[in-house]
Amino acid sequence: MKIKKSASALSRSMRIGIATITSTAMLGGVLVAVPAHPLLPTTAIAQAQEIPATASAYAFSDLLNLRLLDEKGLLASTTGLSVGEILSALEAEQSWKGVADNGQAATPSNLEIELLESLNLNLGSGLEIPLFSDAGDSLLKGNLGLLGAFANAPSQTNAVASVGVISDSGTLDLDSDGGNGGNATIDLTKLLGNTVDLTDVASAQLELGALSSYASKNGTEITREYQIADAKARIKSPLVEDVVSELQTVVGGLDSVLETLLDESGVLDGVLSNPLVSAALGLELTVDVPVNELVDAIIDGELKDNSGLVSIDLKTGEILVDLEMLHGGNLNGQPANTNLLTSAQITQITDTVTSLLTASPAENPNGLMARVQNILGAEGGALNDTEVSIALKPLSGVLASAEVKTTLAGLLNPNAQTTNDKATYEGAKSDYVYRDLGGLLGLPIAGNLVAGVVDVIVGLLGSLGGTLNDALFNTGSTVVSGLLSSLDPLLDEVLVSLNPVLEDVLGPLVAVTVNKQDEEAGLYRVSALEVDVLSGAVNLPIANSYVSALDVAAVDKPTIEAIADQNITLGDSIKDVTPVVAPEGVTVEVAGLPEGVKYENGVISGKPTKVGDSTVTVTVTNASGSVTETFEITVAAVAAADPTIADIADQNIDLGDAIAPINTVVTPEGAVVTASGLPAEVTITDGVISGTPTVAGTSNVTVTVTNSAGKTASTGFTIVVKDPNSTVDAPTIAPIEDAEGPEEEAIDPIEVVVTPEDANVEVDGLPDGVDYNPETGKIEGTPGKDTAGSYDVTVTATNEGGTSTKTFIFVVTKDGDDNGNGGDENGSSNGSSDFLQQCLDSPAAGVAGLLIALGTVGAIAGPALEPLMKSIGAELDRQMRGLINATGGAHQPEWVRNINRGLNDAANAIDHRMVSQALFATAALALISTPVLCGMDNSSSSSS
Structure with missing residues (x-):
């Protein structure tokens, strides 16, 4: 439920x-x-x-x-x-x-x-x-x-x-x-209200199937x-029962008709003409027509027209109208708003009823008249059960009597037999003629006389069959035709009352x-x-x-989830991107893909074929509008492999001899190979070191290989040149580790150990402010301002036995903020000016300037300024990328995130004034952040 x-x-x-x-x-x-x-x-x-x-x-x-x-x-x-x-x-x-x-x-x-x-x-x-x-x-x-x-x-x-x-x-x-659905019944008499006299209507119903x-x-x-499933009008009227009453009246009159017919046949006259019986006997003819049986046979079964529209049950007094027959035999499949019944169809129904009750057998073989003719005029029909009896009434005081009894069927049966046994006769009346001699059997003389008369009657009855057959059953029978003629006006009177009742009862069905x-x-x-x-x-x-329901579905506005940027190396495939969109049924279009990447079956995939940046735009559209999402695909060149160089063996030669040529073994092929610390007249060409030293001594040689990306690898070896004519050995220099120190701060002294100690020592390549102190044998000093960088330092020791060299790298770093201590002698503002210039050169200051410029142009607005806005926007995008790259990582500073949020606010503003306001506010954030970046190297910070 x-x-x-x-x-x-x-x-x-x-x-x-x-x-x-x-x-x-x-x-x-x-x-x-x-x-x-x-x-x-x-x-x-x-x-x-x-x-x-x-x-x-x-x-x-x-x-x-x-x-x-x-x-x-x-x-x-x-x-x-x-x-x-x-x-x-x-x-x-x-x-x-x-x-x-x-x-x-x-x-x-x-x-x-x-x-x-x-x-x-x-x-x-x-x-x-x-x-x-x-x-x-x-x-x-x-x-x-x-x-x-x-x-x-x-x-x-x-x-x-x-x-x-x-x-x-x-x-x-x-x-x-x-x-399965049961039947529904509508009482049509209730639809009539008080507008119709229902005296002649016992019941009227519209029966509906499921x-x-x-x-x-x-x-x-x-x-x-x-x-x-079905639709029938069922009407019961006492007027239909009147038809049965008229039938009973007309059929009941057949007794006298048949008696007259038999009397006129001459049977009785033939018996009475016999001199033996004419004075002694009286004859009495009786015909008993089975009226009830005949009427039951006539009203047994419905009267039904050929179309199946109307059937009349005379036995129950009911008229059944199958309304489906007015619609081609099927109420289903009718056009919308079809009338169940029309006034013309009501007339068709009453005409059909009239035809069934009054039409001649020729006009309507299914009608009542045809049925009466068939029942009464059919050989072997119910009329054959009419019983005929001839009673012998003895005269002159004779008390006994006799009777001959048979049926019309027996009279018509040429093979009928005579029997004195009543039970035999009752069992098959059409096959026997029954002789009932009664009490005559005990009177020899009178009995014999009467019995003889009976035999005469029985004999005469055989000739009666042909006469009855012609009168009753041949075509044009006067008996049957006369009965139909008497019935017709009686039925007309019934219809005068019945048809208006049918019209009244069926009338509501028009609606x-x-x-x-x-x-x-x-x-x-x-x-x-x-x-x-x-x-x-x-x-x-x-x-x-x-x-x-709606004709066309209303849809939500389309949405698309954010898509992350991708950075890949040329030759690699991008990570497949499946745009997450809603609702179902939207159209997705993708533009700006790099060569080698495609959008197919809802997925962006592929392998870019060129180095560069691509801005990809995904547009989602439905009936409610469209929305876009952009992301970047950055394709970088393949990073060069780290270079390698094989170890080189040391060489010891005499002055005047050439060194053994050295073929450097390096990767990658084509990398640049250089050497430092070579003795005089020894060179490197196409990666091969060769030559003849001209000075005795020890040379510490460093060979460096550099690839296309600027990455290097080095190896070192020693060339010792001895002068066989000298009694003094060439000096040697102990290894010196690479070192570093900040600008404007004293370096940690670097000790130079030379053997013998009296060798002359020279040091080249040091930054300003740093020198070799021969008194202490150490490199000392303070790197000057703006000396930051890498320095290749060469230490040379010389004596009578020859010359030796040693190289190392010294790096000067920018460590800490400039506090102005490097000003001029009177302590004026040189340091402050340098600090200001450094801040102005910082990435944040550049971003702030671009934001102010873009905000100003946006406030003015207008189509003529659009190219300028695009130009400023492109430069701003480039510098922001450099700033983000310089400060990237898991712990990106808050000031960088603040600038990003400000730019997002500007992008989401709804008019040009709000855009300008957001840009000015973001510029202020960038200016506030400038001192933080004053110490950053501009070149590295602004690279993309």
Whole structure:
């Protein structure tokens, strides 16, 4: 049972009721009329179903709706359920208020007709009667059987409703014979009210088979179907019974007709002419026609015309009109709003009744006259059971009598035998002639006389068969034709009264509509049948289905999730990108993809073929608009492999000898190979070191390989040149580690260890402010301002035995902020000026300037300034990338994030004034952040 607990569901205005001057209702029993109720306006009629205000799609179905009676307070519940809950169990309803398809399951319901027994109808003045019961004093009677209701609104463009004999999916059960749904009967006498004299109408009903309807709306496609299993008008009138009375009268007159026929045949005269019996016997002829049997045979079985439209049951006095025959034999499939019956068709019905009752056998072989002729004129028919008896009445004081008895069939049977046994005769009257000699058997003389007379009579009866056959059964029989002639005017008199009664009773059916369809405010309705009661004062739709849905789905505005930028190396594929968009059904377009990358089947994928930056724009569109999302694909060149160089063995030679040529083994092929520290006259060409040293001594050689990316690798070896003619050894220099120190701070002294100590030492390549101190044998000093960088330092030691060199790298770093201590001698503002210049050169200051410029142009606005705005915007984008790259990482400073947020605010502003304001505010953030960046190297900070 479907019980709705929502107060709004129970109190919603229902829209199909029953109301008129005479309230009328129908179920499986009889449509009955209730006197006008003081609370129910006489103008009330069945109302249309209403669509809930917020529903995009709506489906509703019911068999018969009593909501209007409930709203008028005319119904009361006798159980714990409210009237609304009971009525809700007799319907199915569903609506959809959203945008996307909800896929909600249908609301099917077996209509619980028995719940109507829980309702009483308030007739006013404190009088209540039950609304429904199988029998008794209730308003409604009968049994509808199993009926279902179905409603489904799975999306805003789709709704389905059905009621009656339906399948589980809500479609009409076309295989059903109508029995599962029960039958509904409308009492036509109640539709007539007091406008017709019902004296000659015992009953009049419209019988309907199972009623069903189905409606659906899918976008602009609307389907409305119905099913009526059967429709017959059944009318019972005492006027039809009058036909049977007339038949009994006419058939009953056959006794005298047959007696006259037999008397005129000469049988009796032949017997009385016998001199033996003429003075002694009297004869008495009796004919007993089986009137009841003959009439029963005539009225047994319906009179039915060839088309099947009308059948008359004379036995019950009932006329049955099969209304389907007026619609091609099938009430289903009729056009919308077809009349069940028309005035012309009522005339067709009365003409058919007239033909069945009065037409001659030739005109209507199925009519009453043809049946009378067939029954009375058929050999072997019921007329053959007419019994004929001839009684012998002895005269002259003879007390005994005798009788000869047989049937018309026996008279017509040339092989009939004579029997004295009554039981034998009774068992087969058409085969025997019965002799009943009675008491004559005990009187020898009189008995023999009478017995002889009987034998004469029996003999004469054989000749009677031909005479009877010609009179009764040959074509043009005077007996049958005479009977039909006497019957015809009697039936005409019956029809004079019967046909107007039929017209009155069938008249209300002219207002009955099959396949009732209408549309109001987007709600489409189909009712299997609609009955107008009392000249249209109320229209009662039966088996109703309502649907409403949008023609075109309203859709949400499209959305797309953010897509992350990608940075890859040439030759690598990008990570597949599947744009996450909503709602379903949107169109996605992708522009700006680099060569080698494509958008296919909802995925962006591929391998870029060129180095560079690509701005990709993804556009999502539907009927409600479009939205875009951009992201960057940056393709970098393949990083060069780190260079390598093989170790080089030391060489010891005599002065004047060439060194063994050294072929440096390096990777990658084509890398640049250089050497430092070579002795005089030894060179490196195309990676080969060769030559003849001209000075004795030790040379510490460093060979460096450099690839295309500027990465280096080094190896060192020693060339020792001895002068064989010298008694002094060339000096040696101990290894010196690379070192570093900040600008304007004293370095840690670097010790130079030379053997022998008296060798002359020179140091080249030191930064300003740093020198070699021969007194201490150390490199000392303070790097000057702006000396930051890397220095290749060469230490040379010389004596009479030769020269030795040693190289190392000294790095001067910028460490800490400039505090102005490097000013001129009088301590003036040189340091402050340098600090200011450094701040102005910082990335944040550049960004701030661009923001101010862009904000100013944006405030002015106008098409002429668009190229300038684009130019400033492009430079701003480049510098921001450099700033973000310089400060990137997991711990990006807050001031960088603040600038980013400011730029996002400007991008989301709704007009050019708000854009300018946001840009000025972001510029202020950048200026505040400038001192933080004053110590940053501009070249590195601004690189992209």
